[in-house]
Amino acid sequence: MTGRRPTPNEHAPTPALTPSPPRPVRTARTLAALVTGAALVTGCGLIPGTTAGSADQPITVMTWAPADTKATNMPGMPAMAQAYARWVNAHGGIGGHPLRVLTCNDHNDSVTAARCARSAVDQGAVAVVGSYSQHGRAFLSTLESAGVPYLGGYGASDAEFTSPLSYPVNGGQAALLAGNGEQLGKPCARTVLVRPDTIAGDELSPLLNTGLALEHRPAVTDLRVAEDATDYSGQARQALGTAGADPTGDGCVVAVLGDRTDTFFDSFRRMRADYPAVRTASVLGSVDQSEINRTGGAKSPYEGAYVTGWYPAADDARWKPMRQVIREQAFGDNRIDPADTGVQTTWIAYTILKQVVESLGEGEVSARTVRIALDKGLKVTTGGLTPSLRWGYDHMSAAGDFPRLVNARVSFQKVEQGRLVATRKGMVDVTNTLAEAP
Known part of the structure; x- marks a missing residue:
């Protein structure tokens, strides 16, 4: 993205x-x-x-x-x-x-x-x-x-x-990442963020950390990658190894790479069997229902992934x-x-x-x-x-760094049986979370 x-x-x-x-x-x-x-x-x-x-x-x-x-x-x-x-x-x-x-x-x-x-x-x-x-x-x-x-x-x-x-x-991206952090706060004891090595990508990890901090989770391991790569095997192995090393078994890998998210998860899929307990996550815009359908539906690498979006589910x-x-x-x-x-x-x-x-x-x-x-x-x-x-x-917004923000609501979704479904009734307002972002 x-x-x-x-x-x-x-x-x-x-x-x-x-x-x-x-x-x-x-x-x-x-x-x-x-x-x-x-x-x-x-x-x-x-x-x-x-x-x-x-x-x-x-x-x-x-x-x-x-x-x-x-x-x-x-x-x-x-x-x-x-x-x-x-x-x-x-x-x-x-x-x-x-x-x-x-x-x-x-x-x-x-x-x-x-x-x-x-x-x-x-x-x-x-x-x-x-x-x-x-x-x-x-x-x-x-x-x-x-x-x-x-x-x-x-x-x-x-x-x-x-x-x-x-x-x-x-x-915007800010609400998605802060919301994704909130969504992952309970299931993820250790989180690895795979994101582009770009100026805009630099803004992602602090936002995700702000959401994770609500559940007193540690800061993410920030894994920067080229946004136009055609293979992410090395980075997928590194992300899985880091997330899979958590002693509780509750490690998570978040990939936010826009169009290249499917390339990352394709590499991720090939070595996922060695780390079956590692959960996955992303945000809408990097993952959507069409991408899930195209990559296998219930058998896609996105099955079970936590996904945060701005709007109601596509259906x-x-x-x-x-x-x-x-x-x-x-x-x-x-x-x-x-x-x-x-x-x-x-x-x-x-x-x-x-x-x-x-x-x-x-x-x-x-x-x-x-x-x-x-x-x-x-x-x-x-x-x-x-x-x-x-x-x-x-x-105007109470989130000081985002004064033009008038809609900070996000939806928490999860891929179940190949479909994006809401995991929480209604929308979640992340204004207060964004107000705490560095």
Whole structure:
């Protein structure tokens, strides 16, 4: 879930622009056609946008995520954004405005992430919505200087929880790791964390330790690995040996490697028989139901693993509206997996965007008016997928290092008979745990 350390002098290609479309005519057919099909290629696929001040002007937003990289990839997020736009435009748009979605591939690179932000500003985006990038410091300064809100980011960097223009919908990596520590506090006497040797990866072990400390468990053994390796046999052997050496037999191995988590567990599986008592764990985003199915279901290396997530389980009825949109507008698009937390986050972010725009009535829809509505504490709902959310000053977090955190709830799940099932009724609020994080 994290990217590599940026190379100081690395440069990304200049984003390519596509020609501007003609001014839209406000008909149902045109509304349905006004969605970008911008491909995730090097740089950004862009269609110029216009701040919506009258009913026939489109609302332009951007969604970005890495794709086609050797590390974590999230192509389903821009794809979900485009499917949502096709769906909402087929039903009259947002507040009567057609929705235009720009997409950008940040390539897990800080330079390109900043260029994606600059492209969003230059093309008149009123917000960046439902996106993933670990390079928060690189892109947020650009958005802040232009006053463009960052709505519903994945939470891959701590900067998303400090920037005054960030409006997170979940607790990010911080909540997942703190929650995972809480979840493992009882069953794990000794814990080994396998995580990327990256800047973002450096933040993980202190958060996990904070959750473990609630049960007076010792700090994790922090095992740093290359995030783009094709084999982790040596690291799996080291993790198993360390966790398996606990005299109580209650050792645990936590792997948080994004797309490479399955590579680690494949190596792990081959030597697991020598350490049958060692438990496993991860977080949603590194593991999901589709990955469990693909690797053998009840016979997968994830069987019995403890998993912490932000949202209800993928088969929960509250995801039905999202699944319906996918069926209608993205049937056969294998980039969009309804069990993927990135796709889910994008869906939630666009659900909120729709409410924000509708709250503006006949008024101007711009980065400024969207930001003002959010800052004044507009209450939005997500069909029970999160608590109701507000970002007004009175609703900021008590966790000092995460002032923009308004939803610190996580779900505790476990893989049983090849299915992710909840191990605890309801959600767990980790605000107080995060407040104790170093």
